Amino acid sequence: xxxxxxxxxxxxxxxxxxxxxxxxxxxxxxxxxxxxxxxxxxxxxxxxxxxxxxxxxxxxxxxxxxxxxxxxxxxxxxxxxxxxxxxxxxxxxxxxxxxxxxxxxxxxxxxxxxxxxxxxxxxxxxxxxxxxxxxxxxxxxxxxxxxxxxxxxxxxxxxxxxxxxxxxxxxxxxxxxxxxxxxxxxxxxxxxxxxxxxxxxxxxxxxxxxxxxxxxxxxxxxxxxxxxxxxxxxxxxxxxxxxxxxxxxxxxxxxxxxxxxxxxxxxxxxxxxxxxxxxxxxxxxxxxxxxxxxxxxxxxxxxxxxxxxxxxxxxxxxxxxxxxxxxxxxxxxxxxxxxxxxxxxxxxxxxxxxxxxxxxxxxxxxxxxxxxxxxxxxxxxxxxxxxxxxxxxxxxxxxxxxxxxxxxxxxxxxxxxxxxxxxxxxxxxxxxxxxxxxxxxxxxxxxxxxxxxxxxxxxxxxxxxxxxxxxxxxxxxxxxxxxxxxxxxxxxxxxxxxxxxxxxxxxxxxxxxxxxxxxxxxxxxxxxxxxxxxxxxxxxxxxxxxxxxxxxxxxxxxxxxxxxxxxxxxxxxxxxxxxxxxxxxxxxxxxxxxxxxxxxxxxxxxxxxxxxxxxxxxxxxxxxxxxxxxxxxxxxxxxxxxxxxxxxxxxxxxxxxxxxxxxxxxxxxxxxxxxxxxxxxxxxxxxxxxxxxxxxxxxxxxxxxxxxxxxxxxxxxxxxxxxxxxxxxxxxxxxxxxxxxxxxxxxxxxxxxxxxxxxxxxxxxxxxxxxxxxxxx
Numbered sequence: 001x002x003x004x005x006x007x008x009x010x011x012x013x014x015x016x017x018x019x020x021x022x023x024x025x026x027x028x029x030x031x032x033x034x035x036x037x038x039x040x041x042x043x044x045x046x047x048x049x050x051x052x053x054x055x056x057x058x059x060x061x062x063x064x065x066x067x068x069x070x071x072x073x074x075x076x077x078x079x080x081x082x083x084x085x086x087x088x089x090x091x092x093x094x095x096x097x098x099x100x101x102x103x104x105x106x107x108x109x110x111x112x113x114x115x116x117x118x119x120x121x122x123x124x125x126x127x128x129x130x131x132x133x134x135x136x137x138x139x140x141x142x143x144x145x146x147x148x149x150x151x152x153x154x155x156x157x158x159x160x161x162x163x164x165x166x167x168x169x170x171x172x173x174x175x176x177x178x179x180x181x182x183x184x185x186x187x188x189x190x191x192x193x194x195x196x197x198x199x200x201x202x203x204x205x206x207x208x209x210x211x212x213x214x215x216x217x218x219x220x221x222x223x224x225x226x227x228x229x230x231x232x233x234x235x236x237x238x239x240x241x242x243x244x245x246x247x248x249x250x251x252x253x254x255x256x257x258x259x260x261x262x263x264x265x266x267x268x269x270x271x272x273x274x275x276x277x278x279x280x281x282x283x284x285x286x287x288x289x290x291x292x293x294x295x296x297x298x299x300x301x302x303x304x305x306x307x308x309x310x311x312x313x314x315x316x317x318x319x320x321x322x323x324x325x326x327x328x329x330x331x332x333x334x335x336x337x338x339x340x341x342x343x344x345x346x347x348x349x350x351x352x353x354x355x356x357x358x359x360x361x362x363x364x365x366x367x368x369x370x371x372x373x374x375x376x377x378x379x380x381x382x383x384x385x386x387x388x389x390x391x392x393x394x395x396x397x398x399x400x401x402x403x404x405x406x407x408x409x410x411x412x413x414x415x416x417x418x419x420x421x422x423x424x425x426x427x428x429x430x431x432x433x434x435x436x437x438x439x440x441x442x443x444x445x446x447x448x449x450x451x452x453x454x455x456x457x458x459x460x461x462x463x464x465x466x467x468x469x470x471x472x473x474x475x476x477x478x479x480x481x482x483x484x485x486x487x488x489x490x491x492x493x494x495x496x497x498x499x500x501x502x503x504x505x506x507x508x509x510x511x512x513x514x515x516x517x518x519x520x521x522x523x524x525x526x527x528x529x530x531x532x533x534x535x536x537x538x539x540x541x542x543x544x545x546x547x548x549x550x551x552x553x554x555x556x557x558x559x560x561x562x563x564x565x566x567x568x569x570x571x572x573x574x575x576x577x578x579x580x581x582x583x584x585x586x587x588x589x590x591x592x593x594x595x596x597x598x599x600x601x602x603x604x605x606x607x608x609x610x611x612x613x614x615x616x617x618x619x620x621x622x623x624x625x626x627x628x629x630x631x632x633x634x635x636x637x638x639x640x641x642x643x644x645x646x647x648x649x650x651x652x653x654x655x656x657x658x659x660x661x662x663x664x665x666x667x668x669x670x671x672x673x674x675x676x677x678x679x680x681x682x683x684x685x686x687x688x689x690x691x692x693x694x695x696x697x698x699x700x701x702x703x704x705x706x707x708x709x710x711x712x713x714x715x716x717x718x719x720x721x722x723x724x725x726x727x728x729x730x731x732x733x734x735x736x737x738x739x740x741x742x743x744x745x746x747x748x749x750x751x752x753x754x755x756x757x758x759x760x761x762x763x764x765x766x767x768x769x770x771x772x773x774x775x776x777x
Contacts, residue, residue, distance in 0.1 A: 007103030007121040021118035023132070023181045031086065040078040045212045046071060048219055048253060052246050056617065059239035063729065064246065064617035067624065070255045077262045078282070081269060085280040100131055103175070120178045124163075126171045126337050132178045133185050134163045139174030142338070142364050143167050154338065156365040170338040171361060202283035203290060204261050204585065207649035208254070215252040215596065222603050223249050226613065233610055248606070248613040250620055251599030256628040257592035261585055263633060268577035275573055276564040284560035287544045289578025289644055293524040294449060294571070295516065295538070298460035298467050301529050301548065301568045302474045303436040307343040310403060313394070313431040318410070323429050325353040327408055330371045330379040336362045340406065343434055344381070358416045368421065372414035380409040380426055387426055395431055402469025404434040436470055441569040443475035448572045450477060452643055455524075457502055459512055461534065464505035471503050478502035485511050494518035513537035529568055530555050546571070576641045583640035586648055588632040590655030591696050595620070595628075597653075597660025598689075602667045611671050614682045615689070619730050626719040627693040631701070631711045638707070654765060658757035659696045662750050663689055674742065679733040684743050686732070690719060691747050695754070 008016075016022060031039075053068045099110050101123040108123055113131050116122075122134060124141060142154040145167040154170050157163060163176055166187035182188065223245050230241035265282035272279055279285050296302055314320070332350035334341060341362070354373035362369030368382025384391050384399075387407045395405050409426040449456050456476060460467045464484040472479035483497060486506035497504075498518045507515070512528075516538045519526045528535070528542035531551025539545035539558055547559035548566035556562050563570060606613050666688050674681045697715060701708035723732055735743075 006106060008117070008119060009105055012119070013104065013117050016117040016119065021181060023114045023116045031082070033083065033086070036082045036086065037079055040075050040082070043212075044216060045208070045253065045258065046075065048212070048216060048249075049255065052249055055242050056246050059242040061239065061243045061246075061617070064243060064621075066621045067250060067255060067617060070259050070624070070629075074255075074259045074262050077259075077266050081266055081282050082280070085278055101128075116178060116181065118178055118181050122176045122178060123173075124169050124176055125173045126169055126335065128169045130163050130165055130167045130169065130176075132165050133180035134176035134178050136161045136163065137175045137177045139172065140363075141172040141174045142170040144170050144338075154364045156363070171336050171363075202286050203648050204286050204582070205283045207652075208258055208261070210649065211254060211593075211596065215600070218600055218603070219249050219252055222607065225607055226603065229607060229610060230612060234612070236612070243616050244612045247615045247617045247620055248599055248603040250617055251595045251615075252603075254592040254596055256624050256632070257585075257589055260588070260592070260629070260632050261581075264581045264585055268581050272574060272577055275570055277570055277574060278562040278564055279574075280560050280562065284544060285574065285578045286581055287525075287578070288527055288546075288561065288571075288574050289582055291454060291525045291527040291544055291575075293455045293457065293519050294527040294529070295457045295459050295512075295519075295542070296529050296568060297531065297535065298436075298458060298462055298470050301531065302438060302442055302458065302470060304439050304566075305339065306437045307339045307404065307434045308437050309343050309347040310433040310435045312347065313433065315407075315428040315431055316410075318427070318429055323410065324348070325351070326373065326376065326379050326410065327430070329354040329356070329373060330381065330408075333359060333371045334362070334369070334381075335359070336369060340404070340434065344406065344432065347432065357414060360416070360418050366419070370415055372416065377410055377412040378415045380411070380415075380421070382407060382409075384431070386421065388428060398433050400465075402435075402466050402472075406432045406434065408432065435473075436466075438470070438474050439567060439569055445569040445572060446475045452575070455502075457498075457504065457515075457519075459504045459507050459515060459538075461507055462505060464503075467505040468503050476502065495521065498522065509534040509537050513541050516541040529571075530559075531566075579641045579644060580639055582644055582648065583642065584632075584635055584638060586651055587640075587700055588628075588635060588697075589648070589652035590659075591628055591632065591693065591700065593652050593656035594659045594663065594693060594696055595623070597656055598663035598667070601661065601664035605664065605668050605671075609668075609671065614667060614671070614685045616731060619686055622719065622722055622730060623690060623693055626715055626722070627690065627697055630718065631697050631715055634707070634711050635701075654761055656696075657761060658754045659692055661757055662753040663692050665753065666692070666746060666750055670746070676739060676742075677733075679731070680736070680739055682731070683733040683735065684739055684746070686730075687735075687743055688746050688750060692750055692754070694719070695751070 049068065049071045053065050053071075056062075056065050099112055100116055101108055101110050102116065103109075103121040103123060116132060120132075121137065122130075122132070124130065130143070136157050136159050138159065140159075141157040141163075143157050143163065145155055145164060157174070162179075164187065165180075165185040180186070226245040226248060227241050230236040230244060231238060236244070262282065265285050268285050269279045269282050272285070316323075327348045328351040331341075331345045331348050332352045333356040354376045356371050357374045358372040360370045362381060366382075367386045368380055370378050370380045372378040380387060384395055384405050384407045387409045388395075391399075398405050407428050408430040409428045411422055411425045411427065413422075413425075415422060446456055458467060458471045458476060464482050468479055468482040471482075479502070481501045482503035482505060483501040484505050485492075485508070492511075492514070494514050495518050498515060499522070504511075504515065512535065516526050516528055520541070520543070525544075526542045527544040527546060528538045529546040529548070530536075530539050531548045535547075535551075535555055536558060539547070539555060544561065545559040546561045546563065546568075547555040548568070549556065549562055549564045550566045561574060603613060605611075667685055670681055670685050670688075674684060676684065694712075694715060698712050701712055723730060
């Protein structure tokens with residue numbers, strides 16, 4: 001073994017480890033388990049609910065604490081889903097984690113990646129992944145750096161050339177001295193730029209946070225004032241005052257809606273998991289449903305990274321049987337295994353008909369390779385410009401179309417000169433036209449996005465002609481609007497080029513990020529797909545980041561959605577699932593916000609009038625269960641995949657407004673005018689509240705289906721049966737004839753009031769204020 005390729009001794013390895021020059025365990029970019037648990041538990045929404053539960057517990061009102069089960073379920077769903085996703089991504093990283101062959105004590109040994117140290121001598125051969133930055137000490141390699149640069153063309157690496165972690169060896173063999181370990185590696189430095197946690201761009205999550213933040217301004221001061229008023233002005237016992245005040249505050253927090261959103265998203269995530277699509281954060285499912293611009297990489301996304309032979313063009317009058325036997329013998333003898341040779345070997349099935357006498361491996365630097373056979377001549381495989389000189393018109397046309405052309409030639413004698421070709425002695429026998437393999441259903445996928453109003457951009461590090469032709473074959477309408485980013489000089493106007501072009505070639509990692517930023521500045525919701533370290537900055541910047549499973553560890557860990565089968569044509573399924581969730585939640589959200597509206601208004605009325613809040617927590621929980629939760633959770637099974645329009649919060653609040661305001665006015669009117677005892681007034685108010693809430697659900701089920709009719713029927717049976725069977729638990733007073741007549745009259749009045757407020761709402765905002773769904777409350 002040569003001096004400059006002798007490896008480290010075991011003593012030198014230990015010395016470097018003591019100096020902190022060992023690889024060590026790679027830090028994952030995914031959230032830690034403790035962080036996931038913390039983020040799902042420690043929220044303002046949970047704090048307010050647990051605070052109210054704590055007060056009820058202190059007052060001994062245990063039956064009124066059933067609502068806390070909803071909060072716990074919501075927490076558990078969020079934690080379970082994120083932990084499951086983290087486990088799958090981490091396991092995938094471990095499974096894909098390669099071992100490394102190094103030279104130690106003068107011998108080749110296989111070690112785990114975290115055992116490597118600085119100055120270790122790696123043995124690199126075709127198919128190996130380069131896991132650490134290194135410098136070639138001896139030998140030559142052809143390296144694919146597409147995961148780092150986005151360019152799929154092989155790079156020649158000779159002695160003293162730098163090798164970067166995250167790239168792959170296509171052909172050749174070399175010894176390389178490790179120059180960087182751990183966080184000093186090039187790929188690790190790129191990954192470190194994106195370690196800061198990315199906030200999920202979820203309209204549903206953001207809306208619920210706005211509602212919680214808004215109601216939190218009311219909850220604490222109103223809660224304190226209502227309690228003090230009851231305790232000091234009305235001389236109500238402390239425990240009774242706490243129960244009454246808690247009911248007012250609980251109604252302001254849409255607990256059921258938060259759980260509905262979580263369950264709906266979780267159901268969609270489970271359905272996608274069966275399609276091998278991993279959603280790391282359940283709100284990411286909804287995010288992609290809102291995307292109006294999606295950026296696709298070429299290599300590994302639109303194409304599957306493989307080449308296929310499009311046609312074989314004979315170029316001589318040689319006996320086809322003999323020439324084909326020689327070509328098959330070449331394929332059997334060749335050690336080359338890049339995408340080009342894999343396609344050639346599939347076309348010309350390797351078979352040892354002639355025994356090889358000398359081999360020259362294919363090199364991208366010289367653009368040819370050869371195999372000589374005993375007394376049978378030599379087969380050459382190479383680029384047309386090297387083997388032919390002047391290109392025939394038909395081959396030039398093929399290359400103009402973005403195809404790759406390989407020429408197979410023959411000479412009757414042997415050849416062993418690696419630096420030159422025989423002059424005027426190579427007879428071309430075949431021209432092989434190859435093309436990138438477009439993923440199955442790619443055209444249908446791009447057509448789906450076009451019909452759904454989603455603008456598709458193709459961003460790649462490859463040559464502009466190649467990327468443009470791939471986009472054309474995949475079915476992109478604007479394939480001709482292509483731009484070579486490497487040709488731009490000075491300050492780039494990213495806003496302009498994002499509007500004018502749909503295909504971007506020779507793009508650097510930083511330029512990808514700037515393109516995404518520009519699209520977001522223009523008001524677009526942007527999704528970015530990627531597989532390599534070169535995509536990390538853009539993935540972090542995008543509203544929704546999508547990685548493929550056979551890409552880099554960092555891209556999988558940072559992305560919100562991982563395509564486990566690495567097929568971007570499954571993305572429409574994610575969009576459809578997200579739409580189902582958004583439409584179903586929006587259609588029923590109005591029912592949940594009714595309670596928030598009347599709770600705030602009724603609490604203000606009670607405070608001004610010095611009267612107790614008319615309901616208790618267990619009564620509110622009954623409405624939560626049968627009027628809000630049951631209908632909403634059953635209808636998440638429905639499928640509505642229309643394009644999303646409008647905004648969730650505005651639509652839901654405007655739907656709820658007529659019912660919430662009517663309920664508050666009903667409470668005020670009965671508190672002042674009803675000629676009944678306090679328990680009787682509260683019973684009448686509660687029954688009317690059920691009537692108003694149930695009417696909202698029934699209205700939301702128009703147009704009726706068998707499922708919706710069944711839901712409404714079971715809702716009425718469930719809540720009526722509960723009141724009949726357990727009137728004491730829900731503190732329902734016996735209903736007299738006069739109470740019944742009064743309640744019936746009030747019911748007609750509430751219907752008229754709702755209709756009036758709907759007319760006012762439609763007059764102000766128009767009848768199409770909630771374009772998101774055609775099913776108004």
